[in-house]
Amino acid sequence: MIATSRRSWVATANAPDSDFPLQNLPYGVFATPGTAPRCGVAIGDQIVDLAACEAVGFLDAGGAFAASALNAFMAQGPAVWERVRARLTDLLAEDGGNRDLPLFPMVGATLHLPITVSEYTDFYASRNHAFNVGALFRGPENALPLQWTHMPIGYNGRASSVVVSGTPVRRPMGQLRGEDGPRWAASARLDLELELGAIVGQPSTGRVSVAEAEAMIFGYVLLNDWSARDIQAWEYQPLGPFQAKAFATTISPWVVTRAALEPFRRAGAPRENPLLPYLAEARPGLYDLDLSWSLNGEVMARVNYAVMYYSSAQQLAHHTSSGCPMRIGDLLGSGTISGPARDQTGALLEMTEGGKFPVETARGRRTFLEDGDSVTLEGHSQGPGYRIGFGRCEGTILPAE
Amino acid sequence: MIATSRRSWVATANAPDSDFPLQNLPYGVFATPGTAPRCGVAIGDQIVDLAACEAVGFLDAGGAFAASALNAFMAQGPAVWERVRARLTDLLAEDGGNRDLPLFPMVGATLHLPITVSEYTDFYASRNHAFNVGALFRGPENALPLQWTHMPIGYNGRASSVVVSGTPVRRPMGQLRGEDGPRWAASARLDLELELGAIVGQPSTGRVSVAEAEAMIFGYVLLNDWSARDIQAWEYQPLGPFQAKAFATTISPWVVTRAALEPFRRAGAPRENPLLPYLAEARPGLYDLDLSWSLNGEVMARVNYAVMYYSSAQQLAHHTSSGCPMRIGDLLGSGTISGPARDQTGALLEMTEGGKFPVETARGRRTFLEDGDSVTLEGHSQGPGYRIGFGRCEGTILPAE
Numbered sequence: 136m137i138a139t140s141r142r143s144w145v146a147t148a149n150a151p152d153s154d155f156p157l158q159n160l161p162y163g164v165f166a167t168p169g170t171a172p173r174c175g176v177a178i179g180d181q182i183v184d185l186a187a188c189e190a191v192g193f194l195d196a197g198g199a200f201a202a203s204a205l206n207a208f209m210a211q212g213p214a215v216w217e218r219v220r221a222r223l224t225d226l227l228a229e230d231g232g233n234r235d236l237p238l239f240p241m242v243g244a245t246l247h248l249p250i251t252v253s254e255y256t257d258f259y260a261s262r263n264h265a266f267n268v269g270a271l272f273r274g275p276e277n278a279l280p281l282q283w284t285h286m287p288i289g290y291n292g293r294a295s296s297v298v299v300s301g302t303p304v305r306r307p308m309g310q311l312r313g314e315d316g317p318r319w320a321a322s323a324r325l326d327l328e329l330e331l332g333a334i335v336g337q338p339s340t341g342r343v344s345v346a347e348a349e350a351m352i353f354g355y356v357l358l359n360d361w362s363a364r365d366i367q368a369w370e371y372q373p374l375g376p377f378q379a380k381a382f383a384t385t386i387s388p389w390v391v392t393r394a395a396l397e398p399f400r401r402a403g404a405p406r407e408n409p410l411l412p413y414l415a416e417a418r419p420g421l422y423d424l425d426l427s428w429s430l431n432g433e434v435m436a437r438v439n440y441a442v443m444y445y446s447s448a449q450q451l452a453h454h455t456s457s458g459c460p461m462r463i464g465d466l467l468g469s470g471t472i473s474g475p476a477r478d479q480t481g482a483l484l485e486m487t488e489g490g491k492f493p494v495e496t497a498r499g500r501r502t503f504l505e506d507g508d509s510v511t512l513e514g515h516s517q518g519p520g521y522r523i524g525f526g527r528c529e530g531t532i533l534p535a536e
Numbered sequence: 537m538i539a540t541s542r543r544s545w546v547a548t549a550n551a552p553d554s555d556f557p558l559q560n561l562p563y564g565v566f567a568t569p570g571t572a573p574r575c576g577v578a579i580g581d582q583i584v585d586l587a588a589c590e591a592v593g594f595l596d597a598g599g600a601f602a603a604s605a606l607n608a609f610m611a612q613g614p615a616v617w618e619r620v621r622a623r624l625t626d627l628l629a630e631d632g633g634n635r636d637l638p639l640f641p642m643v644g645a646t647l648h649l650p651i652t653v654s655e656y657t658d659f660y661a662s663r664n665h666a667f668n669v670g671a672l673f674r675g676p677e678n679a680l681p682l683q684w685t686h687m688p689i690g691y692n693g694r695a696s697s698v699v700v701s702g703t704p705v706r707r708p709m710g711q712l713r714g715e716d717g718p719r720w721a722a723s724a725r726l727d728l729e730l731e732l733g734a735i736v737g738q739p740s741t742g743r744v745s746v747a748e749a750e751a752m753i754f755g756y757v758l759l760n761d762w763s764a765r766d767i768q769a770w771e772y773q774p775l776g777p778f779q780a781k782a783f784a785t786t787i788s789p790w791v792v793t794r795a796a797l798e799p800f801r802r803a804g805a806p807r808e809n810p811l812l813p814y815l816a817e818a819r820p821g822l823y824d825l826d827l828s829w830s831l832n833g834e835v836m837a838r839v840n841y842a843v844m845y846y847s848s849a850q851q852l853a854h855h856t857s858s859g860c861p862m863r864i865g866d867l868l869g870s871g872t873i874s875g876p877a878r879d880q881t882g883a884l885l886e887m888t889e890g891g892k893f894p895v896e897t898a899r900g901r902r903t904f905l906e907d908g909d910s911v912t913l914e915g916h917s918q919g920p921g922y923r924i925g926f927g928r929c930e931g932t933i934l935p936a937e
Binding site: 253269280288291294295305310316369371376377382411412413453454456460 | 654655660670673674681683686687689690691692693694695696697706708709710711713717718719720743764767770771772773774775776777778779780782783784809812813814854855857858859860861862863866
């Protein structure tokens with residue numbers, strides 16, 4: 136365990152509101168003008184060039200950091216993850232660190248998608264969200280599916296549509312329900328979904344336990360599962376959402392490691408019924424992680440990740456329950472994170488009750504997202520004198536074409 | 537267009553019941569003992585070693601045939617596909633062919649998964665199947681979803697679970713609905729699904745028309761989307777099938793090109809209502825392709841692919857309708873192919889009406905698949921004096937563990 140009092144010689148990392156103190160060390164992929172994308176780690180307002188560190192012998196990760204995605208590093212496994220984290224902590228510490236590390240200011244760098252996404256699965260693990268959305272789509276009496284308290288319900292999403300924060304999001308066209316059959320139109324009910332994304336860093340070929348699943352998770356990102364609610368309502372029965380969630384899913388560029396979040400473990404809400412043994416969790420699997428989303432810079436909702444009913448480790452264990460093989464670079468969305476109150480909801484669908492109750496914002500009244508709207512997710516776990524932050528996960532809506 | 541009368545100097549290719557005549561030339565990936573997997577083409581009972589052909593200058597595909605998957609070849613695009621097909625036709629023709637081509641007997645080769653599957657999407661495009669299964673899951677009055685005649689309904693499947701013919705299939709464990717909450721058990725309702733799989737050979741980044749979608753399709757395989765009906769029934773609402781279809785999907789090893797199937801174009805059933813323009817097809821998009829499935833060597837059902845309501849090109853166009861990016865190696869399952877009669881059904885769920893009417897087989901009565909059962913899909917389009925066959929797509933059930 137890293138002592139909470141350690142400071143970095145990178146001064147900006149020591150500010151109490153820095154997302155990237157010495158205790159965090161999230162991994163990403165960056166490029167500076169005229170150079171190729173490579174792996175880096177965030178510290179304060181700087182990026183450590185990990186490829187350059189390896190080249191000069193400051194670090195050893197088998198050459199994996201020269202790649203344009205973290206997959207090769209993840210493939211080296213938990214012992215290497217731990218060793219590199221310890222080494223980076225030493226190199227960046229105020230006491231005894233190495234001030235010759237190759238640093239680049241984050242402000243001048245381009246941040247790329249941090250991983251090659253193998254497959255993307257999205258879950259549905261906030262009880263509030265499941266009930267609220269279920270009530271809107273199917274009425275309150277059919278809101279919560281029967282199996283909801285027994286298994287983490289999920290569906291396969293579309294990996295090819297995952298983009299990094301800052302990528303504009305084009306409003307989708309699609310089939311919408313019309314008066315007299317369907318019509319072809321731009322989605323008029325474009326929404327966000329505030330989620331946490333877990334990144335699978337080790338493969339599996341058979342069923343794994345929740346403890347084994349947790350050990351496979353390399354880290355976490357913020358994730359916005361953009362959703363076209365009108366396309367979804369018309370298409371989603373009986374096989375689930377398809378084009379409504381296939382145009383873009385935005386993730387934050389920095390992968391916060393499981394190791395960095397370890398001090399913030401927290402249990403979720405009490406269970407309504409016992410889980411089957413394959414989903415039993417020996418220790419709390421959620422994190423005390425404060426999340427928020429903003430519309431055009433104005434905070435719309437705040438919610439803690441620990442409202443969730445299933446952890447990423449439980450979701451991953453369930454994902455393997457049939458024997459489904461998992462691969463390095465698989466991305467698991469937590470499902471929309473919503474608390475019970477309106478200002479804790481992770482989607483406009485819930486906040487406006489399906490558009491019935493618009494919200495007032497500085498840029499006008501909203502039911503769903505308008506062209507030009509920008510949505511930003513943020514989040515951090517608060518430690519004593521430092522915080523483990525995720526940076527920003529942002530996307531701006533472009534008009535349909 | 538290749539003249540139908542041309543014969544090959546590989547004598548076994550000229551038998552009227554050979555799946556692999558000169559007119560077919562399906563691509564695959566094979567290895568012989570002690571050698572690495574590489575690309576090949578099937579002719580009669582032989583495999584042409586395409587990597588060796590390139591090495592000695594008989595062919596030019598940019599070195600793509602040395603790879604252990606067809607993706608690199610597909611990436612070269614339709615002009616190269618056409619040129620290589622024409623060249624192979626000349627090399628293998630009885631008149632003027634090249635008898636020095638490096639051939640290996642198929643019987644001594646191991647056939648590998650022919651492509652690296654980027655993502656796997658499964659559709660639901662047989663009206664009979666959609667109605668039959670819908671009636672079993674939701675009752676006849678809710679059987680056919682409202683949008684079914686307006687759009688090709690699909691869901692994202694799990695690419696990591698796609699295996700090549702011959703790979704044993706482990707019966708999955710899972711959550712099943714019990715008397716008093718769910719129970720953890722081996723699936724007792726394990727089923728097959730007879731499908732055709734379309735392989736995307738060119739990428740797209742925005743919406744594409746049906747004609748453009750068709751041009752992106754490299755070829756087709758037989759596809760068995762193994763399904764655990766009891767896991768499916770408990771898990772699938774509201775987000776679709778997940779673990780019920782995540783343990784294995786088997787495809788045939790030979791990719792029959794779109795070019796080889798071109799002479800067998802056929803229109804489907806009349807439309808019940810006009811389609812929106814983005815799904816309009818200028819020419820018939822299905823094929824006159826006779827399919828069958830066998831249980832332990834006994835043919836259980838025969839059905840023609842032209843019963844389908846949507847073509848693969850329409851499915852692919854719909855897949856891009858929101859702007860969803862497609863990639864080389866994406867695999868699109870047609871959906872279970874079923875005709876109206878019991879002996880035309882592509883799944884035991886339909887054939888036995890959910891297990892109510894068992895079928896008698898040489899190995900005993902069946903409602904669903906038992907351990908040790910072997911399912912084989914076969915199919916071909918019948919031309920004058922030759923047939924374009926797919927070979928076999930087979931899997932045998934291993935007991936749960």
